[in-house]
Amino acid sequence: MDPNDLSSYKTLFIKTAREFLELVEPQLEAFAQNSSDKNAQETIIRGAHSIKGQARLMGYQNTGELAERLEHTVRAISEGAVASPEIITSVTQGFAALKTSINTIEKEDKEADVTTQIKKLEEQPK
Amino acid sequence: MKILMVDDDPFFRKFYASKLTAEGYEVETAANGKEALEHLAKSKPDAMLLDLIMPEMDGFEVLTALSKNPGEKKFPIIVFSTLSQPQDIERAKQMGALDFVNKVSLNFTILVQKIRQYVPQQNL
Numbered sequence: 001m002d003p004n005d006l007s008s009y010k011t012l013f014i015k016t017a018r019e020f021l022e023l024v025e026p027q028l029e030a031f032a033q034n035s036s037d038k039n040a041q042e043t044i045i046r047g048a049h050s051i052k053g054q055a056r057l058m059g060y061q062n063t064g065e066l067a068e069r070l071e072h073t074v075r076a077i078s079e080g081a082v083a084s085p086e087i088i089t090s091v092t093q094g095f096a097a098l099k100t101s102i103n104t105i106e107k108e109d110k111e112a113d114v115t116t117q118i119k120k121l122e123e124q125p126k
Numbered sequence: 127m128k129i130l131m132v133d134d135d136p137f138f139r140k141f142y143a144s145k146l147t148a149e150g151y152e153v154e155t156a157a158n159g160k161e162a163l164e165h166l167a168k169s170k171p172d173a174m175l176l177d178l179i180m181p182e183m184d185g186f187e188v189l190t191a192l193s194k195n196p197g198e199k200k201f202p203i204i205v206f207s208t209l210s211q212p213q214d215i216e217r218a219k220q221m222g223a224l225d226f227v228n229k230v231s232l233n234f235t236i237l238v239q240k241i242r243q244y245v246p247q248q249n250l
Contacts, residue, residue: 009141016137046181053208054137056230064230 006058013058014106020047021099028092031074035083044074044091051098063101066114069121070094090120127245128152130171132162132188133206134180138229142175142206145234151241159183163191170201173245177229178207178218189221202244204237 024047030040052067073091077083094117101112129151133139136157143153154171156162160183162176178185185205192203205215205223208230215226225240 009144012137012140016135016140019136049179049208050135050137053135053230057138057141 009058010105010109013054014102017051017054017102020050021095021102023047024095028095032088032092035077035088038078041074041078044095045071045078048074048095060101060105060111062111062114062118063098063105066094066098066101066118066121069118070098073121090117093117094121127173128154128169128171129241130154130156130162130165130174131206132156132159132174132180132185133177133229134158135177138177142229142237146238149238159185159188159191162188166192173202173204173241175204175206175227176223178205178214186218186221189218189223193222202241204240204244 024044027037027040027043030037031044034040048067048071052064052071055061055067056064070091073087073094077087097112097114097117101114104110104112127150129146131139131142131146131153132155133142134157139155139157143155146153154165156165158180162174163183176185176188185207189203202225203223204225204227205218206227206229207214208228218226224244227237227240
């Protein structure tokens with residue numbers, strides 16, 4: 001077997017990505033209520049960071065890119081960037097798109113189209 | 127040959143443990159630096175793959191802790207991270223790491239080559 005074949009690890013990726021999303025989702029609500037909530041920020045950043053690495057290793061580059069944008073956006077807010085309502089919405093929608101992509105990977109063995117959410121996060125003022 | 131793999135991400139722990147076991151290595155894992163030091167207090171591996179960014183105690187803190195025991199058995203440490211900034215790699219090497227691999231963009235064959243480079247092959 002090719003040592004670089006990743007197909008047998010897809011189930012592991014789906015499982016652990018979902019575990020991180022389950023940790024993030026309640027914190028997204030807390031973050032939306034209060035974007036200065038440090039616990040929420042750290043959980044969201046860690047979740048996005050982990051899914052980023054996992055997705056990229058598995059070859060799901062767009063999913064990884066979206067997770068990276070989410071990580072950077074919330075990290076910037078944790079470091080003092082302004083969290084406008086538009087940014088909060090983009091973060092929430094971004095994680096919804098991440099979840100959709102993981103579901104699509106599971107069912108169809110390909111990523112969902114997340115370019116719109118990536119662009120929205122890239123357009124946010126730093 | 128025993129490898130201690132230290133990474134807070136369960137996916138990366140399971141993924142690389144599985145692949146390294148398939149290559150014939152005996153793999154033990156730790157989820158953070160504190161667990162890694164507890165493992166090392168009981169037995170020393172032949173090599174360690176050490177993630178740099180972890181909660182509770184990160185890879186840099188592990189390297190610092192290990193450098194305070196110069197008399198203990200040395201083993202190769204390969205830092206294993208998504209960080210790729212040269213200054214982080216250089217810092218880890220100055221603190222005792224022998225090499226660095228990017229765990230996301232890494233070709234698994236290269237990882238095995240690096241392990242074999244630093245640890246003589248034994249009955250694999």
